[in-house]
Amino acid sequence: xxxxxxxxxxxxxxxxxxxxxxxxxxxxxxxxxxxxxxxxxxxxxxxxxxxxxxxxxxxxxxxxxxxxxxxxxxxxxxxxxxxxxxxxxxxxxxxxxxxxxxxxxxxxxxxxxxxxxxxxxxxxxxxxxxxxxxxxxxxxxxxxxxxxxxxxxxxxxxxxxxxxxxxxxxxxxxxxxxxxxxxxxxxxxxxxxxxxxxxxxxxxxxxxxxxxxxxxxxxxxxxxxxxxxxxxxxxxxxxxxxxxxxxxxxxxxxxxxxxxxxxxxxxxxxxxxxxxxxxxxxxxxxxxxxxxxxxxxxxxxxxxxxxxxxxxxxxxxxxxxxxxxxxxxxxxxxxxxxxxxxxxxxxxxxxxxxxxxxxxxxxxxxxxxxxxxxxxxxxxxxxxxxxxxxxxxxxxxxxxxxxxxxxxxxxxxxxxxxxxxxxxxxxxxx
Numbered sequence: 001x002x003x004x005x006x007x008x009x010x011x012x013x014x015x016x017x018x019x020x021x022x023x024x025x026x027x028x029x030x031x032x033x034x035x036x037x038x039x040x041x042x043x044x045x046x047x048x049x050x051x052x053x054x055x056x057x058x059x060x061x062x063x064x065x066x067x068x069x070x071x072x073x074x075x076x077x078x079x080x081x082x083x084x085x086x087x088x089x090x091x092x093x094x095x096x097x098x099x100x101x102x103x104x105x106x107x108x109x110x111x112x113x114x115x116x117x118x119x120x121x122x123x124x125x126x127x128x129x130x131x132x133x134x135x136x137x138x139x140x141x142x143x144x145x146x147x148x149x150x151x152x153x154x155x156x157x158x159x160x161x162x163x164x165x166x167x168x169x170x171x172x173x174x175x176x177x178x179x180x181x182x183x184x185x186x187x188x189x190x191x192x193x194x195x196x197x198x199x200x201x202x203x204x205x206x207x208x209x210x211x212x213x214x215x216x217x218x219x220x221x222x223x224x225x226x227x228x229x230x231x232x233x234x235x236x237x238x239x240x241x242x243x244x245x246x247x248x249x250x251x252x253x254x255x256x257x258x259x260x261x262x263x264x265x266x267x268x269x270x271x272x273x274x275x276x277x278x279x280x281x282x283x284x285x286x287x288x289x290x291x292x293x294x295x296x297x298x299x300x301x302x303x304x305x306x307x308x309x310x311x312x313x314x315x316x317x318x319x320x321x322x323x324x325x326x327x328x329x330x331x332x333x334x335x336x337x338x339x340x341x342x343x344x345x346x347x348x349x350x351x352x353x354x355x356x357x358x359x360x361x362x363x364x365x366x367x368x369x370x371x372x373x374x375x376x377x378x379x380x381x382x383x384x385x386x387x388x389x390x391x392x393x394x395x396x397x398x399x400x401x402x403x404x405x406x407x408x409x410x411x412x413x414x415x416x417x418x419x420x421x422x423x424x425x426x427x428x429x430x
Contacts, residue, residue: 002429003219005246005263008226009319011235011273012244013297013306014266015331017043017057018414020222022422023264023429028217030058031209033252034071034242035224036107036137037078038130044417050089054079055098056222059091067205070103071242071252073137074149076194100198101205101254102150106191108162110169110182111136117177135241140165149202152195159188206254213259218429221249221260227319228358235362238277246323262429264411265325267316267402269333272297272306278365281309281345295335310372312345313405318357320406327411327428330399334415339377342398346405347371373401383416385423391415 004023008014021043024030037053044050045060052059054074056066068074079100083093111133119131140146145165151157162184170181212219225244228234232243242248246263250256270291273279283291288308291297297306319325336342348355348368359365378392385391388399391413403410413423 002261003213003221003259004429005221005223005249005260007223007244007246007263007265007319007323009265009267009316009323009325009328010226010271010312011228011277012039012224012226012240013272013274014226014268015414016223016266017052018331018417018419018422019264019266019329019412020057020220021045021060021419022412022424023220023427024058024061024064026218026427027058027064027220029065029067029209029212030056030220030222031067031069031205031249031253032056032072032222032224033069033249034244035240036073036132036134036242037075038132038134038240039224043419045419047418048089053082055082055086058220058222059086059093059097062092065097065099067099067208067253068101068104069205069253070101071248072101073105073107073134073141073242074100075107075132076152076191076198080194080197095200095203098201099203099205099208100149100201102148102202103204103254104149105137105141105146106149106152107133107137108147108165108191109187110165110173111140113173113179113182114169117173117179121177138241147191149198152191153199153202155188155192158191158195159184162188162191204254209253209255213255219255219259221253223249227265227322228315230322233318233322235277235358235365236360238275238362246325262326263323264327264329264428265316265319265323265408266329266331267311268331269311269336269398270295271309271312271315274304274306278362279307279309280314280348280365280368280370281312281343282307283309287339290339291335294338295332310343310345310370311402312370313402314345314348314355314358316402316406320408325408327426328402328406328408329412329414329428330402330410331414333395333398333413334382334421336377336398337382338379342375342377342394343372344375344398344401344405345370346373375401383421385415388413388423388425391423
């Protein structure tokens with residue numbers, strides 16, 4: 001029995017959904033443990049695309065239980081829409097297949113209003129938030145004024161919390177941002193209705209996981225975003241509002257660390273970012289455009305064009321340390337097909353002096369220049385490869401370089417968007 005955590009090693013968008021889908025087939029339960037609907041996992045199954053924002057992608061397997069942990073902030077309207085879309089696609093959704101932690105905090109309309117007003121006010125200095133209220137909701141959680149899923153089932157508690165929060169939010173919206181205030185009654189009525197629909201799903205996820213451990217079930221923990229968007233360890237302030245690192249699997253779902261057995265880090269074969277923030281290996285040339293177009297690098301949640309660059313193993317090495325990675329899964333290796341020469345960043349320099357890890361000071365980071373290892377590319381289509389030996393020599397050398405520089409073995413290689421277009425060197429956790 002093995003419980004596996006899946007995390008991103010870059011700035012999100014690494015292709016975690018496909019690896020989660022692969023590992024779900026060998027798991028009994030899938031748990032999402034942080035973030036909100038600012039994240040999106042895209043899967044292609046039998047030629048059909050599915051995009052997940054809150055529900056773990058394991059829901060595509062009829063015999064798996066999916067859980068939304070307390071570490072998430074949940075927009076109930078988005079959750080219900082996602083459930084309806086899955087039902088329309090023929091996916092069974094019910095309390096036996098999906099649980100929502102009663103302790104998960106709820107995104108309210110005033111969170112979205114604050115998010116958008118702040119970003120608008122910042123102008124050119126904006127962070128690049130998705131405007132979905134994620135950050136303001138986490139703020140209220142830390143300030144102990146948040147609304148939790150369990151509160152949707154108690155009309156009096158919900159009314160009190162919304163009224164108290166709107167006194168502050170409306171003052172800031174009107175007086176500081178010059179935005180429109182919000183009314184309490186329509187919010188309460190709407191959220192109580194959604195609470196009635198979600199009531200059968202709201203439960204204590206921690207207790208459910210404890211019982212699963214006692215029954216020796218295999219549990220898969222699914223993270224969102226990436227390590228370098230972590231609010232503590234990422235490129236602050238150009239980060240998300242939660243902790244996407246592996247340790248959050250415990251705090252964000254209510255399970256003890258002794259029950260986590262393997263941590264797999266997802267590494268896109270190149271690097272991408274959405275929004276603002278430093279990007280040492282960014283390519284603002286034809287090669288960057290080639291990668292962006294071949295990789296279809298648009299945000300699953302926002303639709304925004306992703307910035308593209310060479311693979312940065314300084315960033316990945318930091319993720320190895322921060323997450324205690326057991327293995328790596330390389331995604332989108334096929335996107336690099338057709339390039340004559342490839343580069344991998346193996347270090348940084350500032351004024352000729354070697355820098356071993358990503359600097360916390362963003363001015364210092366902006367002063368870094370990448371140290372590249374140049375490699376030959378390959379021209380052959382690799383989407384049909386199912387074993388390492390079937391990859392061109394140059395592609396195998398690329399994978400080997402990742403292993404050598406990071407010191408972590410590669411367990412999975414994705415060579416195409418389809419579920420079957422995957423090389424499994426060894427299953428994580430086995």
